[in-house]
Amino acid sequence: MxxxxxxxxxxxxxxxxxxxxxxNTINTPVIKSSTPLEMNKLVPELNQSGVSSKEFLNExxxxxxxxxxxxxxxxxxxxxxxADTFALLGDLVGSLLNPTMATFxxxxxxxxxxxxxxxxxxxxxxxxxGEGIMVTGGSNANLLSMLCARTDYNPSIRxxxxxxxxxxxxxxxxxxxxxxxxxxxxxxxxxxxxxxxSNSKGEMIPEELDRIIAADIKDGFTxxxxxxxxxxTVLGAFDPLVRISKIAQKYGVxxxxxxxxxxxxxxxxxxxxxxxxxxxxxxxxxxxxxxLGVSLIxxxxxxxxxxxxxxxxxxxxxxxLFHDEERFEWDTGTYSLQCGRRSDALKLWFLWRAYGTExxxxxxxxxxxxxxxxxxxxxxxxxxxLNHANYLNICFQVIPQDGSNINEHxxxxxESLISKGLAMxxxxxxxxxxxxFRLVLxxxxxxxxxxxxxxxxxxxxxxx
Ligand SMILES: Cc1ncc(COP(=O)(O)O)c(C=O)c1O
Numbered sequence: 355m356x357x358x359x360x361x362x363x364x365x366x367x368x369x370x371x372x373x374x375x376x377x378n379t380i381n382t383p384v385i386k387s388s389t390p391l392e393m394n395k396l397v398p399e400l401n402q403s404g405v406s407s408k409e410f411l412n413e414x415x416x417x418x419x420x421x422x423x424x425x426x427x428x429x430x431x432x433x434x435x436x437a438d439t440f441a442l443l444g445d446l447v448g449s450l451l452n453p454t455m456a457t458f459x460x461x462x463x464x465x466x467x468x469x470x471x472x473x474x475x476x477x478x479x480x481x482x483x484g485e486g487i488m489v490t491g492g493s494n495a496n497l498l499s500m501l502c503a504r505t506d507y508n509p510s511i512r513x514x515x516x517x518x519x520x521x522x523x524x525x526x527x528x529x530x531x532x533x534x535x536x537x538x539x540x541x542x543x544x545x546x547x548x549x550x551x552s553n554s555k556g557e558m559i560p561e562e563l564d565r566i567i568a569a570d571i572k573d574g575f576t577x578x579x580x581x582x583x584x585x586x587t588v589l590g591a592f593d594p595l596v597r598i599s600k601i602a603q604k605y606g607v608x609x610x611x612x613x614x615x616x617x618x619x620x621x622x623x624x625x626x627x628x629x630x631x632x633x634x635x636x637x638x639x640x641x642x643x644x645x646l647g648v649s650l651i652x653x654x655x656x657x658x659x660x661x662x663x664x665x666x667x668x669x670x671x672x673x674x675l676f677h678d679e680e681r682f683e684w685d686t687g688t689y690s691l692q693c694g695r696r697s698d699a700l701k702l703w704f705l706w707r708a709y710g711t712e713x714x715x716x717x718x719x720x721x722x723x724x725x726x727x728x729x730x731x732x733x734x735x736x737x738x739x740l741n742h743a744n745y746l747n748i749c750f751q752v753i754p755q756d757g758s759n760i761n762e763h764x765x766x767x768x769e770s771l772i773s774k775g776l777a778m779x780x781x782x783x784x785x786x787x788x789x790x791f792r793l794v795l796x797x798x799x800x801x802x803x804x805x806x807x808x809x810x811x812x813x814x815x816x817x818x
Contacts, residue, residue, distance in 0.1 A: 363407050370411060374418045375425060375439075378799065380807055383775030384426045386419065396420065427799040428777035428808055433587070433615050433641075436797035437649040440708040444701035445649050455488075455695035456687030457676065465684055468699035471706070475640060476656055478620045479613070480633030484658035487690050488698050492614030493532030495639035495655040496581065498666070498691065500536050502637055502657060503579035503608030505666040512666075516541055522570055523579045524548045526558035526593055528586040530612060542578070555744065556591030558582060564601050571605070579608040584629055585616020588782045588792055590747030592616055595631025602634075611635040614653070616745060618645030618796075621711075621718040628745070642702045645718060645746070647798040652698050663689035717798055721746055725795050728805045737813050741790045748793040749782070752816040761789040767815045776811050 388396070398413070405413065422429065429435045453461035455468065472486035489495050500523060504511050511517075521542055525533045527549040537547040548570075550563045567577050580602045582593040595611060602609035611632055617640040619625040620632070632638065636659055642652040657663065667689055676685050687693060706714060722745075729743045732750050739760070742749040754763035768781045768791060782792045791812070 358407055366407075366411055367414065370414055370418070378423060378426045380428065380804070382423070382426065384428050384778045385422045385772060385775045387773050387775060388420065393420070422778065425799065426778075427797060427801065427804045430793055430795060430797055430800065430808070431778040431780045433644045433794055433796055434650060436647055436799035437643075438647040438705055438798060440704040441648040441652075441701040444704035447704075448697040448700040451697060451700075453697055454687075454693070455697055455699075456685065456690070456693055458681045458684035458686075461697060464697045464699055465686060467703045468686065468697075471699055471702055472654065472656065474706075474711075475654055476658070479617065479629075479635075479638055479640065479656060480620075481635065481638065481656055481658040482633075483660070484656065485660050485663055485689070486654050486656035487663060487686060488695070489653050489655050489691065491651050491653050492612070492639045492641045492644075493530070493535065494691065495614070495641075495653055496530065496532045496610070496612055497536035497539060498655045498663075499581065499608070499610035499612075499637045499639065500533075500540050500542065500579060501666045502659070502662045503610070504540065505662055506608050506636070506659070507576075507578055509665055519543055519546065520575045521578045522546045522548055522575045523581060524550050524563060524567065524577065525581040525612075526550050526552045526556075526583060526586070528552045528556045528558075528589060528591055529581060529583050530587055530614070533581055533612075546575075552591065555742075556586050556589035558593040558598065560594055560597040560601060563598065564604075567601065567605055567607075577605050577607045579610055581610045581612060582635075583612045583616070584632065585613065585618070585745055585747075587615065588747065588784075589742055589749065590616070590745035590794075592628050592745070595629070595634065597631075599631050599634035602636075608636050609634060610637045610639070612639045614639045614641040615644050617641070618718055618721070619745070621646070621715050622722060623715065624719060625722055625745075645721060645796050646702065646705065646714060647717065647796070648701045648705055652702050667691055721795055721798070724800060724802065724805065727802050728793065728795065728809075731805060731809055735809060735813065737816055738809075741788065746795040748795075749790040750793070751788075751790045752812060755817070761787060763816070764791060765789050767812060770815045770818070771811065774815075776815075777808050779808070779812075 424435050425437055455461050458465045476484050534544050537544045550558050552558055582595055582598045584592045599609055619628045637657040640654045642648045643650045725746045728748055732738045732740050737753050739751045739753055751760050751764045752767045771777055780792050783789050
């Protein structure tokens with residue numbers, strides 16, 4: 355790209371992006387379906403010479419046209435969607451500044467911003483004081499929780515590694531699969547991640563937890579951590595934290611709460627009670643990219659145990675980086691898993707500054723209100739069977755009119771919806787074979803009218 359007129363080019367790029375966002379209406383498909391082979395043919399190979407600015411803009415348009423519109427109001431497929439303009443701006447400015455968050459020296463403003471966010475989230479979650487760090491996803495916050503539990507049990511395992519494989523971690527049968535990954539990565543062994551049975555709502559059964567831990571201790575195992583979840587991935591279930599915290603206390607184990615999804619309720623006056631007991635957690639996973647409408651990835655690991663992060667993540671030989679003893683407290687690289695770290699904080703910071711805490715709360719109430727509305731509408735319509743609804747998760751099936759299998763029918767309706775690109779809502783298969791739509795509502799662009807439209811679309815596809 356020779357002799358680029360940078361101003362004109364950036365202006366053209368900006369207009370293209372603005373047009374893209376403006377097109378997010380029900381008349382624009384959420385997805386243009388293509389197979390991996392088709393897409394593989396469409397994407398150009400890299401060449402020796404670069405493209406012209408005109409070709410570049412065409413290629414930008416191609417990428418926009420063929421990507422899933424996660425900012426579309428009918429993108430309700432994952433536990434994120436509809437990223438806010440201020441958050442997008444934070445992403446852009448963060449990349450423009452491109453510091454590494456490892457040292458205060460290179461990221462002076464952004465270090466303080468991240469610390470401010472951590473301080474506020476510690477308050478809102480009820481942990482009060484403590485520390486925290488932004489991590490590369492809720493999955494890695496869960497991983498960090500296990501490492502902290504290990505440090506808490508015995509800090510010298512850092513040097514020696516596990517000296518036996520009888521340590522155990524307990525999560526519910528509905529917990530996120532990242533705990534399984536973490537059990538592998540930290541060397542606990544996935545067989546030592548115990549899935550405690552859940553009730554029909556998907557909540558961990560505390561009596562079962564207590565019984566299993568007691569039996570394990572008798573059998574010579576060492577309980578390391580209990581990982582409860584608020585807002586399970588499929589059912590949106592909230593584990594009973596108060597009761598589980600007592601069990602953690604009884605056995606003296608680290609109590610982690612995966613609040614990646616359900617932690618959103620701390621921004622709600624009407625639903626904050628659902629997180630009762632969160633204040634007893636030793637550590638918490640919180641994803642601002644889920645319910646707050648911040649773009650991926652904006653994840654936090656929070657703990658009330660000041661000092662545990664540094665004890666857990668410190669590594670030798672980093673004198674080349676951390677020169678200044680006075681600034682040691684401010685060098686977040688001294689207590690993070692990574693060395694180079696993106697400035698994810700700015701996305702949430704811009705959003706929070708723009709709306710204020712009250713604004714974020716109002717936005718959260720709107721999501722919760724929308725979920726209530728969607729449940730009521732699904733119940734009203736005879737062609738749907740509501741299987742389960744909690745928090746922002748609504749699971750329902752489409753009743754076939756010809757008496758065929760409801761699971762197969764629901765899955766076919768979903769496939770048809772995707773192939774036409776009309777809307778994106780995921781489905782889940784349960785252990786008993788039930789297949790349902792898992793409608794989730796983290797998208798701040800979605801309105802009640804969109805819900806009506808979505809349900810009409812699904813009903814139509816069901817009829818056809
Ligand atoms: C309950 C729960 N915990 C953790 C995660 C992992 O979060 P992330 O995608 O940020 O790694 C998810 C992802 O959806 C989740 O649903």
